[in-house]
Amino acid sequence: MPDFEFETKAGVFENQTVCGVDEAGRGPLSGPVVAAAVILNPENIPDGLNDSKALSHSSRERLLNILEGCAQIGIGIAEPGEIDRLNILWASMIAMRRAIENLRITVDCALIDGNRVPPELKCDAHAIVKGDAKSLSIAAASIVAKVTRDRLMAEADQRFPGYGWAGHKGYPTKAHREAVERLGRSPVHRWTFGR
Template sequence: MVRIDSSLLPNFDFEREALTRGFARVAGIDEAGRGPWAGPVVAAAVILDPDDLPDGLNDSKKLTHARRAELHDIILAKAEVGIGIVDVAVIDRDNILQATYAAMIQAVAALASAPLFALVDGNRAPKLACPVETVIEGDGKCLSIAAASIIAKVTRDRMMVDLDQQYPGYGFAKHKGYGTAEHQEALARLGPTTHHRRSFEPIRVLFETATASL
């Protein structure tokens, strides 16, 4: 059996420190979908119960599809969860960073009660009503952020699977909108959909080429 060094897994230290400072409700926040060429950006905010922490949480990218799905359901059962979804129109209008902030703000607003402190993956964060601490590579260090990464990724992946049913031929269920060779070939063959991000360079060029040919 392969054993994983527990020191390399996310822990509850960031949350525990905030709790000892008197912040009774600590949310971890992360997003999925900043880089793809198509689909929404999704964020999640998760407040874990310190007395009932789920086992096996980790950066969603380090988990199998089946394990992510299993942990997604466990998190929903054990924690408070808020989800924010921002579509392509907003991404193209405001840019992906601002759209990501908007999704995070939506996710926090969707919690049953407002957090008193927030831990956000990365080195930048949106303005929230509570104090915020950013954690670089937080999904691999902080338990609440890891939980948020799982919720955000599973939610977005399922949305892309649904899009695959609506737009067959693009491979959305496989690559989830990322710029793979398969995706690039499909775009060259079929052209972009309304769910492709026109503000992203590869898609912008395709739209301009299609418009110029009319």
């Protein structure tokens, strides 16, 4: 289970502002990559925070509602066109940087899920492999990013029916691939997914 040790080492109890950062949507064939940056209040951390992959849909939704009331949240998005132009890795890095920049307050340190730190950050940053299972702030960011992206894909499902995005969220399921064969690619698809 994640804990608050990385945040403590980064100085959260010494007046340092620390955020956790994670993204959702690196593997799908369609839709954006969405990153979230979350600053937790050390005196009001919601119970049940965990890697979003370890939580049910209803738990993620419930925790996002709680986080919106007790944490600072920034969202960063890289659209399919950017993913095609830059590649998914660099689009993810840009989405993470945007998420940090979209926080209402400046951070001193960002804890980044993964093995890379986005370039051009205006704060100290540390990459933490499997950080969403180790750091409460990154776990919170994983929940925010996942729920936000899932909602965007449900909206896309309404705009471009037939692809089934509300169910598979753009991941390369058999049903999704068959829908692309039948309907062609939509404006929400990543043109580079077959490369």
